[in-house]
Amino acid sequence: MRATGGGDAPESTVDALEEARRMDFRPGVNKFIMLFTDVSYKEFTRFEDVQSMGTVIEKLKEDRIVVSAIVPSGYQSVYKALYTETGGVYANITKAFSSELQALISNIVSVTHGDGIWIRLSNGMLKKLEGISNKEELLELASGEYLLIGDLFLKVFTVNFFGLKIKTFKEAFNKNAVDVRITPTSGYSGGMYTVDAIATIVTEQQVDKAVLLFRLLNGNWMQYNAALDSKFIMSEFNFELPEEYPDHLSDLFIGYRANLNILDSGLREFKVVLLDKYGNIIVESEVNKVKVESSIKWTGDISPLETVTGIKDFSIVQYADILTGKDIALFLRKDGDQFPIMVDSSKQRYKHEQKNYNFSFVSNDWDAVNKKPKYINGSYWISVHIVDESGKSLIKSDERKIKINNIWISEYYNSGQNKDIYEIKKRLNELGYFGQNNLPLTVNTIFDYNTSFAVSEFKRVNGLNDSGIFKGVVCDQTWNVLFSDSALKNDKSPAVGTGEWNFQSLGGRLRFLSAAELEKEISDAKKERRSLSPSAELTKRLNLINSRIAHDWVSNGVTKTRFAKRYLDQCAKNGITPPAAYNTEAKVINALTWDDKKIEKLYANSLKFQSLDIDPRLLLAIIIQEGTGSFNTNPEVRDSNGGHYIQPDFEKDLTAALDNQFLRKANAYRYYGEQFSEFVRGLKVSQPNLTGGQGNLYQFLNYATVAATVDLNTNEIIELKPHGYMQLMTVGGKMWRLFLVLW
Incomplete structure (x- = not known):
């Protein structure tokens, strides 16, 4: 016999010993294992209940298996516990084996025979006869039909061997x-x-x-x-x-x-x-x-280590008949962890008569609470369990090893490296997908809202899923399409239009449209020969405002300063240090820029006013008229005319606008619009500098219109003031207040 190969020391000796221990030995025999090796051993095995040499030695001792170690002298001490504790011997594998063989033979003879008298039973087994010193004594005892020696109870009978009668023995039973x-x-x-x-x-x-x-x-x-x-x-x-x-x-x-x-x-x-x-x-x-x-068997072709991305389907067939089983589901155990965890989305009702089950594993599922994928990339063990009412596992399949390797890059989580974000933004710019401010993305390693906006546009144009947890997210499919030659370009940038505001009745709130949505709406309106939708008009005007927040522009040959810089300049003129959150142009731009999230918040906050038929879109009209991106409610920073100026804190700005424009001015217009209109027409004559507009809706809601002091008992206007606020009078010792809701 000649051995070849190797070279991968240490060897899986513990694995081999456990494999040999599990062999089907004939019952009642003495069991021996000969270990041949020339190196040390690895501790861990493929058997879940044997993880060390010490464990396998204890199992060998319990099974009464004698192990002898035939190893080089340099490794005798390594395997000493193995052969001494199991009753075996050591032999030197590097010496002439004929000389070493004698020690092994002697050990086998000693274990199987030892001293005393042995008999061979009719089934071929050897039995040592305790207390019998010689053959003559045995034959004398075997003169009857039965023989009782120690714990052995034997039946004596004679066989005919070619005319020769030979007395032999058959074990009736072990009496103890x-x-x-x-x-x-x-x-x-x-x-x-x-x-x-x-x-x-x-x-x-x-x-x-x-x-x-x-x-x-x-x-x-x-x-x-x-x-x-x-x-x-x-x-x-x-x-x-x-x-x-x-x-x-x-x-x-x-x-x-x-x-x-x-x-x-x-x-x-x-x-x-x-x-x-x-x-x-x-x-x-x-x-x-x-x-x-296992009564749960995997079906289909599953390799031992399969890389999983996105959704992976698994199927099993089960032969169990567990009446106490309630559910059947996939379980996942991260490599190195002890206990598996149920994949909740895969859980199905278990029916003991149903044999085949199919499961879908969403490996890129999103944890909305912690804002990260539920399953971080890495190696896992996946299995199928039948569980009872309490969720306790009753039966499980064999575990299969998989490797989750998803791309997931968003505002909240990056499964890859920062350089990936850099490449994404660079590629989006190349294809013409910009931020919600209609400007090219700043190519860096920050995945901000503008990047998410551009990703959503890219996915929509290229027919990729951008709903739910995947909105604005670069996942595997998005990555593959984005960096492929088949990626569709977005050559047309959104247009900034003009025109009057269209206040038609809507079933829902106005929206800030994406660049692609706006482009489609403009095209459809032209084909259908109709006006643009209110959302499209709003988007066009807000795009213009967003551009003027961040960039200088030219009007009638005069260069106008961007509003982000104007805010900081006015702070300096007023001797005010801007808050840390708004002390740079970049921070102010980020705070003032309008998007759909701001519109949603404006709409949601305006719903707290109930009972009056005033549309919250009037607040958007104020934003359009002001043109700065703010409702201009900041009492600390004044404009050149002394009026309140830009408030970059949107929460404060919106709260003040709701209070001033809705609770005060809009409510006065709601009840006394006719008188106000008459008063404004008079102001056009007496104070034309305050009423440069047409007395239309914008002008009504602008800061240059009037506010009312109202006696709530008589519902009469007591005073009208330009630049004022509606005063709520104390009548009869009570403060009367008006609360507005839009629908």
Whole structure:
């Protein structure tokens, strides 16, 4: 025999020993393992219940398996515990094997024969006869029909061998032992298995009960939850029993049976122990094994390590018949973790009569609370479990190793590297997809709202999913299309138009349209020869405002300063240090720029006013008229005319606008619009500088219109003031207030 290959020391010796231990040895024989190796060993194995050399040594000792180590002298100490604790010997693999073989033979002879007299039974087994010193004594004892020697109870009979009559022996039973049989010897998890034990006891100790022990994964033995049922089952063992027993042999035969529902798969090990009333062990059986396969089988072609991206479908067939099962689901265990966790989205109602199940695993599912993927990229073990009402796992399939490798890049999470964001923004600019401010993206490693906006536009134009958790997110499919030659360009930038505001009745709030949506609306309106929708008009005007917040522009040949800079300049002129959140142009631009989120907040906050038919779009009209991106409600920063100026804090700005324009001015217009209109027409004559407009809706809501002081008892206007606020009078000692809601 010649060995080749290798070179990958240390070797999987512990694995090999456990594999050999699990071989089907004939019952009642002496068991030996010869270990040949020239290097040290790895501790870990592929067996879940054997993780070290110490563990396998204990199992070998329990199974009474003798291991001899044939290794170089330099590794004798490495394997000393193995061969000494199991009763084996050491042999030097580098010496002449003929000389080393003698030590191995002597060890086998010593274990199997030792000193004394041995007999070979009719089944070929060798038995040592305790207390018999020579052959003559044996023949003298064997003069009758039965022979009782130590724990052996033998039947004596004669065979004819070519005319020669030879006396031989057949074991009737062991008179102080427990023999165990498990049926079936193999099957599926969740199936029923029967453990039969026959005890033949000749002892002064009284048998109190028999218990079934099974070995845990950690190597420890644990008692079955109840004592075995006792009944006479000798006939089921087909033992040939004598009709008459010798007078000195007690007639004590006890049969035990237990029906087990084995849920775990693998090589399960059992033994039966007889105890007296004090719990002392009288006798125990040898270890019995049953091979249990998982009743849940994977179907389809699944490689041992499969890379999973996006949604992956799995299918299984199950042979279990678990009446207590409630649900069946995928379970995921991160490599290195001990316990698997249920994949909630895969859970289905378990029906024991249903054989086939299909599961979809969303590997890129999003955790909205923690704003990150539910499953971070890495290696996992996936399995299918049947669980009971409490969620406890009853039966599980074999685990399959998978590797999750998703691309997920958004405002909140980056599965890759910062350079990926840089490449994304660069590519979006190349294809003509800009931010919500209609400006090219600043190419850096920051994934901001403008980047998310541009990604959404790209996905919409290219027919990719941008709904729900995937909105504005670069995932695998988006990445592949974005950096492919087939990516569609967005050559047309959104137009900034003019025109009157269209206040037609809408079923919902106005929206800030994406560049592609606006382009389509303009095209459709032209084809259908109709006016633009209110949302389109709003978007065009807000785009213009957003541009003037961040960039200088030319009007009638004069260059106008961008509003972000004007705000900081006015702060300086007023001797005010701007808040830290707005002390740079970039911060002010970010704060003032309008998008759909701001419109949604304006709409939602205006709903707290109830009972008056005033449309919240009037507030948007103010924004359009002011043109700065703000309602200009800042009392600390004044414009060149002394009026309130830009408020970059949107929350404060909106609150003040709702209070001033809705609760005060708009409410006055709501009830006294006719009088106000008459007053404004008079102002056109007396104060034309305050009423440069047409007295239209914008002018009504602008700061240059009037506010009213109203007596709420008589509903009469007491005073009208330009640049003023509506005063709520104290009448009869009570403060009367008006609260507005739009719908």
